[in-house]
Amino acid sequence: MDPILLAVYILLFPGFLFLLAYAFFFQFLDRKIAARMQARVGPPLLQPFADFVKMLGKEVIDVKGMDRKAFDAAPLLALAAVMTAFLYVPIVGNSPLAFQGDLILVLYLLTLPTIVLFLLGWLSRNVFATIGGVRAVTQMFIYEVPFFLALLTPALMAGSWSITDIVAWQQSHLWFAVLQPIGFVVALIGLQAKLERTPFDIPEAETEIVAGPWTELTGRRLAMMRLTMDVSMVVGSALVAALFLGGPRIPWTITPDWLSWIVGFGLFFVKTLGVLLVLASIKVATGRLRIDQLNDVGWKYLASAAILQVLIVLLMNYWWVSA
Amino acid sequence: MTEVVVPIGPHHPALKEPVNFKVVADGETIVRLELDVSYNHRGIEKAAEQRDFVRVVPLLERVCGICSHSHTTVFVKGIEEAMKVQIPPRAQYIRTIVAELERIHSHLLWFGVAAHEIGFNTLFMWTWRDREAVQDMLEEMTGNRVNYGINEVGGVRRDLTPEQIQAALKRLPHLEDRIAKYRDMVNKEATMMIRFRGVGKLSKDDILKLGAVGPTARASGVDYDIRKDDPYIAYADVPWQVITDTHGDVYGRTLVRIGELQQSLQIVRYCLENLPAGPIKITTPRAAPRGEILSRYEAPRGELVHFIRTNNTDKVERLDIRTPTLANWTSVAVSLVHQNLADIPVIVAAIDPCLSCTSRITIVNERGKKTGEMTWDELSAHGREFYRKRGRA
């Protein structure tokens, strides 16, 4: 790809501008679905954008004795990490920046926000924030292993570490959601935990420790961190859609190039919204777990399911692929 | 993990009430807890001594916004008893209807807030939407959604018209099947079961020893219910029974409250259907003869007691209010030690504290880990002896 088209790809269309707009749209949809399920009307379309701009305009309060520079830099670091992760997920066809191992890079970039939350909790010198930060990291240890296992098994079967190749492999075989159902479920639950949504929103438990690591965030820092969470929701669901639901590809190829792009984008749009619907209904249908209960649930059920899935994949690889 | 002192409240999203916990937590488990609730003290008892019977009722209406009818009924019932005056049966039935409707809306409110404590916001929204139906009934009958102002010495201030009765009867079936739905949701929904079962457990003799009242006590098998023990207004001739449970934990208290919701709906239906005719109030003498009345009432949160001393003037010589939440604080403080930090809101919500009724402080200290200088208190003395016995038993 020549550099200008690449720049357009990164900055404009399936890149950052689209990602920001899509993140706001995702937050709107998430709150709207949750509200409708709770018999409420729910926010208007531009509400997330209005919230974002208002938060930018608010006064920024620095707690006495806080490291201002680090506190300003941390949300930006998390936002940057999550937005770069979006470039490796195929949206319109295969992503031009794909390389062997971009799945690992995306997974690494997606864990950065949780670590930044812990950092924020620690930096803001507030007992609620510190406890929230500690809980965020404890929760990360619980769901991270099963989440990685669930997302790496498609790579095992497709035989390549690049998301684009996995999507291409699925074009000629069944989707991984059909081939590896356990992995699909574990991935969805892991994604819900990574985004710290209701069954797993223990760090930000509004009713126990005020707002957890978010307590001392004000003004633009809060805006950036809230945006990071929305963007990571988009990237997470796009990743799960790509790995398990076949990404923006359909089995038979369409001749004119631009038509296949549009169909690809349409598929990407529908699949990510499907994942969002599942996430939103999980959020609405459950209450919050305690951190020690999450520990039991996480290790007993999630981890064993993920390991079982890996075993099945290895067996299938041995018999089916080699035969 | 070193000891961390976590101040929760008085401004805290979970507890809609100004209560403050200074919790010394070791990691996630609570080692020591200081509970300070005296943010709501306004000096109502002093003011009550300077207001005559007509002007004291609006003041007592606002001791607590959720159980406002309880405070006025128990006071007015006491004064009528002091004056040895019998109010007409229709007024008694109207008081019972409003009392039970208040219990329904209070329990629905509690159920929503308890679900909100564990992050289950959907149930919070649903229960509060159903509560709006009860609010409409109350608004039609008494003119105001909260603080109804329907009581006065000698009877009731507003009569129920047949249309209001029909409108109320039409709403009851919808509420009944919603509450039946909530009952089996409590038994089936996974996260609620995990977060409610076995949390804040108190055995029957714990409850009796610590003097807990209301649904908190009935959830551990103690069947004290003033409507049955010392029947007042129209409870003697309305068919209903006391709901008790044996679990003793937050789950048990939820079941008791849902059971009481269903009983209250039955009482309201019975009272609406055979509301006796006749006047709704009688003229009473201005002054109450000298006397001492202990007026008891079963408020939604438990046994509410007004101790009234009258000295044949038109004012009260002394009014001593003991609210149900005050009795429950001792038991909740003891049951909180050893629990998880995350469980504080759920356990405290389980006694459904009405802070504007009470304003007291309790300090509980579990001798297990010594944390700095020991704070003196009768509960710590009790807590130590209680836990040493439990440790040995």
Add this chain to the structure above:
Amino acid sequence: MSELLKVEQVAKAMEGLGTVDAMKPNRIRVATTPAKVKEAVQRALKDLKCDHVVQIAAVDNGKSFELIYNLTGPHHTVVSILLELPRDKPEVPTASDLLPPAGLYERQIHDLLGIVFVGHPNLKRIILNEDWPENEFPMRKDWKPNPNTFYGGVHTEEAK
């Protein structure tokens, strides 16, 4: 539900402690002296099978302070133990070791009326705010808020 206690039963259990009279069918009052209150409460708990303290009421009737311990049990009769305390030195032994919830009620009475409960493990302030002046007891009949002492809240110049 077991039926109500009889006046004779209460009189027999409490004989030697004070006069017994039935205010209502389900409320029997025992007038006793501060020295014997612990003994009376113990007997009520054991012999009359009371297990629940309804309330401890405190009254300032101008001349002296009165304390009324109301206890009840499965028999649904309220046994009220009445005492009279001199106005100058209101002292009474605490009942919080027999009745744990009494710890709270006594501290509230101490705050509002200034009755000292001897042997109470923690008679600290419970109901008034931190900077309420010491030994000012609002519920006493002779207490009037005098304008120039600061009773708590926010200083006026800070508020504007």
Add this chain to the structure above:
Amino acid sequence: MTLSQRLANWARMKSPWITLFNSGACNACDIEVIAALTPRFDVERFGILAKGSPRHADILIVTGPVTRKQAPRLRRIWEQMPEPKYVIAMGACGAFGGVFRGLYHVVDGVENVIPVDVFVAGCPPRPDEVINAVVACLGLLKEDLARGGKEWRAKKTKVIERVEAKEGAQPAPAKPSEAST
């Protein structure tokens, strides 16, 4: 007004976040504010969210006659909120202490502790009146933004105080006035 200024004003009008502070109320007002969040009144369709931490909130809703113990805490909560902030005093208690005026442990109204922008009538005000109060706050916000900050409002109230001083009316005492008989 530049485009970015208009955009910022639009955003501020569209997403007022509230936080609730019970300063010793009979909590009838609290349950009416919370009822405004629930399905029948549902303030989320106006973008109003109830936030836990005062740091995230724009509008502080204070219920109840501020008791003496709660006054310093109310003051601290108010100071913790980031600028463009507004205060709504709920009901008769918030205005002058309501039915609890003159009691020995009450400071007779939110006005004596923190500057209040909007008073809501009623005891308790209905949930739709709470929404109306938030909208009134937004109106004030719009005017403040147009005239650059809150100072212009101070000038307006200055006039009232001068009139009062002339007539010798005594401003509301913060000290406990004689318990009204």
